[in-house]
Amino acid sequence: MNKAELVLESIRTTYRKKIWNKFIKAIKDFNLIEDGDRIAVGVSGGKDSLLLCKLFQELKKDKSKNFEVTFISMNPGFEAIDIEQFKKNLEELDIPCEIFDANVWEVAFREDPDGPCFLCAKMRRGVLYNKVEELGYNKLALGHHFDDVVETTMINMFYAGTVKTMIPKVSSTSGKMSIIRPLVYVKEKDIVAYTQRNEIKAMSCGCPIESGKVDSKRKEIKNLLAEIEKTNPNVKQSIFNSMKNINIDYVMGYTRGNKNKGDM
Numbered sequence: 001m002n003k004a005e006l007v008l009e010s011i012r013t014t015y016r017k018k019i020w021n022k023f024i025k026a027i028k029d030f031n032l033i034e035d036g037d038r039i040a041v042g043v044s045g046g047k048d049s050l051l052l053c054k055l056f057q058e059l060k061k062d063k064s065k066n067f068e069v070t071f072i073s074m075n076p077g078f079e080a081i082d083i084e085q086f087k088k089n090l091e092e093l094d095i096p097c098e099i100f101d102a103n104v105w106e107v108a109f110r111e112d113p114d115g116p117c118f119l120c121a122k123m124r125r126g127v128l129y130n131k132v133e134e135l136g137y138n139k140l141a142l143g144h145h146f147d148d149v150v151e152t153t154m155i156n157m158f159y160a161g162t163v164k165t166m167i168p169k170v171s172s173t174s175g176k177m178s179i180i181r182p183l184v185y186v187k188e189k190d191i192v193a194y195t196q197r198n199e200i201k202a203m204s205c206g207c208p209i210e211s212g213k214v215d216s217k218r219k220e221i222k223n224l225l226a227e228i229e230k231t232n233p234n235v236k237q238s239i240f241n242s243m244k245n246i247n248i249d250y251v252m253g254y255t256r257g258n259k260n261k262g263d264m
């Protein structure tokens with residue numbers, strides 16, 4: 001078996017319970033895939049989206065499912081060396097991925113040299129969504145996982161004074177496409193274990209500003225959760241569950257729609 005086959009085999013065996021079954025459960029629970037869907041998987045080169053590609057390839061083997069899937073990556077201005085490593089990974093993992101260039105880093109740095117991250121993230125989303133729509137796909141699958149959902153919940157409460165999270169399925173602002181997140185039940189530690197065991201050299205953020213510095217809020221929340229987990233190992237699951245179990249009779253107020261800075 002070559003590496004790509006070994007990786008799929010590990011999804012079917014070692015990681016069946018912790019990854020595959022959770023991927024399938026999210027698809028069912030939130031009706032993420034419908035008959036005739038044309039799905040584009042957004043591939044950043046990181047561990048999460050590389051896993052998502054393999055899961056879709058495994059799912060595609062089930063011929064009873066009537067959907068199309070393609071893999072698409074936007075190069076926001078990576079150094080050539082990163083792109084080479086990325087292409088090598090894609091080849092090794094047998095992921096046929098279309099890569100298109102967008103000058104996002106450069107524009108964001110030019111416009112806001114002191115804090116390009118917000119603009120950069122916004123532009124990256126915009127460019128990717130437009131491209132996927134332009135190519136005629138009706139869904140864009142992203143690699144956000146369980147821990148992303150939990151951390152986003154906390155960030156919104158701690159810093160934005162609102163209770164909201166990343167939801168598994170949401171319409172894009174244009175309404176022409178939906179964003180889906182089939183990894184919402186999959187824990188980051190299991191993705192890390194799968195990536196290491198399969199010796200996948202996933203890339204971290206290709207940003208010239210070191211990723212840890214950029215998202216300091218997320219890092220702070222990660223550290224806080226790790227601290228609380230020492231005495232309450234169930235804390236992340238509990239936060240996750242709370243987003244499925246909001247008692248509307250016991251909140252002081254609520255709003256609807258994607259006002260303010262929505263997660264998308």
Ligand SMILES: Nc1ncnc2c1ncn2[C@@H]1O[C@H](COP(=O)(O)OP(=O)(O)OP(=O)(O)O)[C@@H](O)[C@H]1O
Pocket residue numbers: 041042043044045046047048049050072073074075076128141142143144148
């Ligand atoms: N340049 C890109 N091209 C295509 N899709 C992307 C790109 N960057 C991010 N995505 C998609 O958006 C998701 C979330 O992006 P984010 O930058 O938060 O990555 P992440 O949480 O580190 O995940 P990953 O490990 O896949 O990089 C990714 O999992 C991927 O599906």
